[in-house]
Amino acid sequence: MDFEYSAKTQSLMAKLEDFMQSYVLPANQEFHETFHSTGKYPIELLDRLKAKAFEAGLWNMFMPGLKDDEPGTRLTNLEYAPLAEIMGRVPWASEVFNCSAPDTGNMEILHQFGTPEQKERWLKPLMMGEIRSIVGLTEPDTASSDLTNLSTTIIRDGDHYVINGRKWFSTGAMHPNAKLAIVFGVSDPSPDADRHKKHSFILVPMDTPGVKIVRDVPIMHHHAPEGHSEVLYENVRVPVENILASEGDGFMLAQARLGPGRIHHCMRTIGQCELALELMCERALERKTFGRALADRANIQDWIAEARFDIDQARLLMLRAAWKMDREGAKAARVDVSAIKVVAARLQTGITDRAMQVFGAAGITPDTPLSYLWTWGRALRFIDGPDEVHLMVIARDELGKAKGRVGANTHHYVRPH
Incomplete structure (x- = not known):
């Protein structure tokens, strides 16, 4: 095992550190003052910095499977590690480089398992940093450390699926650009269903009727600017083509x-x-x-x-x-x-x-x-x-x-x- 950083990685580290010193750290106070004085996410500041990061080639560095015609720099996990360290020093900085959670995980599964139509509608704008996304996993009413416990339902009704359930700690739901929720739930409620095959993921536009942000859940009395929200899905209807991969592939x-x-x-x-x-x-x-x-x-x-x-x-x-x-x-x-x-x-x-x-x-x-x-x-x-x-x-x-x-x-x- 050789963990010495390659010349490519060292070059990117120097470039990223220079960007952080030149642009991100000088904006840190503005970021927090904007949020605490207005209660609003400082989206104009982020958009300004994101444009600079994109131009600098410091973009989508987290995705090893990035294709040549997709925006970003393809890196292995080992190459990405020291860059994530540098970004992590300022908690909001990852968004500047389009490397923030939960978008990174959402982009990866859309990249691997999405249909061409899903990629065109959701993955492309996510990879360009034009929109943000959330993931609906954990629930307040179930022991969510065991994913097979999760009880939100995703039931097919003709040409649609109907989603009912309550999720929380959906990071990013308060972000003004949050446009997509990737929701995990039971699609096969039959008693004899395989516990690892009864759940699915489905793509839910945040403006779909029935999607309601109930509250921003503070962590240790701290409210994050992007929110760790409780989200209610009440009779939410989306087309069948919004299922990610196939029914039963959720786990x-x-x-x-x-x-x-x-x-x-x-x-x-x-x-x-x-x-x-x-x-x-x-x-x-x-x-x-x-x-x-x-x-x-x-x-x-x-x-x-x-x-x-x-x-x-x-x-x-x-x-x-x-x-x-x-x-x-x-x-x-x-x-x-x-x-x-x-x-x-x-x-x-x-x-x-x-x-x-x-x-x-x-x-x-x-x-x-x-x-x-x-x-x-x-x-x-x-x-x-x-x-x-x-x-x-x-x-x-x-x-x-x-x-x-x-x-x-x-x-x-x-x-x-």
Whole structure:
């Protein structure tokens, strides 16, 4: 395994870092002031920056299967990883480069499984950054960590499907350009249906009658500009051609969608942890208590050192998952992806918590990004599957391997009784 960044990747990193310094960071204050003073998403600012990013060739970098005639730069997951880190340092920056969730996952499954008509109507404007999309997965009334529990219904009625259900944490629903919902639900409600074949994904235009945004759900009392919304689908009718792939393919599509999405979150998280460490170090050098700089305190030095090797270890784990996904596919890398998903979320809450402590009371205010980054790290322990599900995946894999060698170790290393 060789994780050294290629010359191509290093060139793109330098170009992206220059773009962030020249355009994104100077606009960061404007972004937040616009949202907090007006309550509106700063769409004009984003459109201005997106045009510059498109012109610079920093566009749709997340999609390994990008075709030559499609807008963007085709990169492997391994090549994309350090770029996602750089974008992740400013939570809203990914949209500038058309690399933000949930659009990335939605574009990938439309790219792989959409019909020519679906691609023309939805994928093309998504890839051009003209519209945004949401995904309707988790539900407030079911244990959504098990996708087969989800109970929203997608029932065929002649030439239409009728959708009924309630979803929440539909990220991006408050965005002014949100035009498409990709909704997961039961299309075969019969009692004897295969639990992995009874769900489907369907494309629902956001302006379809019966689609209602009930509320923006705050995370730890924080309202995200794009919203993590609760959305009601009440007798929503869409044509049969809006089904994605085929009836019963929902679970398969969800797994195909979640694999890359999970690792993208982890890539951005590592960039945010690097930022938290940098802020912690600068604060420790600048602030004094009882006549000495915080940086001279042994416990602060321990926190800094532990943050450094925690980040480096997580990055190596993430790069290995990306490398394996590139070589063998998302399914083969699922245990590695589960591992980095747990590690990255724990990493973010741990490092940002220590950084907030070094900043003192200022660390829990909006004067630094730390409290928001901590909030997002805590949310990441649920997003795309809770820790417990990923730990189960890893444990079952280890136990499965052990079953094939039962007695091999006890025979040589354990004294019989």
